[in-house]
């Protein structure tokens with residue numbers, strides 16, 4: 001599943017390719033890909049035709065393309081979605097769901113999604129920040145992310161630290177993989193209670209979250225299956241430098257203890273039993 005670094009990689013690639021270009025046609029090849037656009041495919045095409053893309057923005061794992069009409073195209077990649085730039089004469093992908101052509105006749109923007117959990121929609125008046133995603137917190141790479149407010153809110157919650165990292169209303173863009181990596185670096189077990197963390201401990205953890213995400217963005221995103229490729233069709237390679245995630249039964253890179261896997265929120269968590277001891281149960 002694409003996480004923030006992958007989506008940021010796609011955003012940067014897209015921004016290079018579509019900013020300033022005017023949409024000639026918006027063709028929906030599978031209705032499921034615009035299921036969140038309730039007025040349907042004819043309306044989708046009508047409000048986008050002739051509009052110029054001003055930029056490509058991101059909040060958490062959502063992308064949006066502000067348009068000169070004041071509306072925006074919102075995109076979510078879901079489990080397997082890809083936004084690809086393709087020459088106009090390139091053959092259709094097997095799972096091509098939406099195709100945009102541009103008035104300059106240059107490369108097309110294609111939304112390809114095997115499982116179609118992702119999709120696109122139009123947010124009316126959403127150019128600045130679509131209402132549909134305004135509940136999502138800023139991510140820690142956002143220059144306007146408020147470290148002090150995050151620290152206070154995190155410690156004010158009666159929850160577990162990994163649960164808090166995955167809460168998109170508190171901090172966005174940190175998925176399962178990067179949460180495990182940041183917790184390993186911070187030497188914290190994911191079930192540690194947030195209200196027992198000190199202010200410096202939360203600040204350190206936030207620093208590790210930023211480092212992990214920043215390194216992954218530089219590396220072009222993590223790829224765990226063949227489905228994720230960035231906008232130019234290249235897979236990321238950050239998975240080669242993971243310390244915890246996916247390393248069950250392998251030695252910890254710091255202390256040599258064997259990395260364990262536990263079930264957490266219907267997913268797998270990976271941690272080092274020595275570096276990241278579980279919190280003592282309180283009665």
Ligand SMILES: [Zn+2]
Pocket residue numbers: 252253254255256257272273274275276
């Ligand atoms: Zn260790």
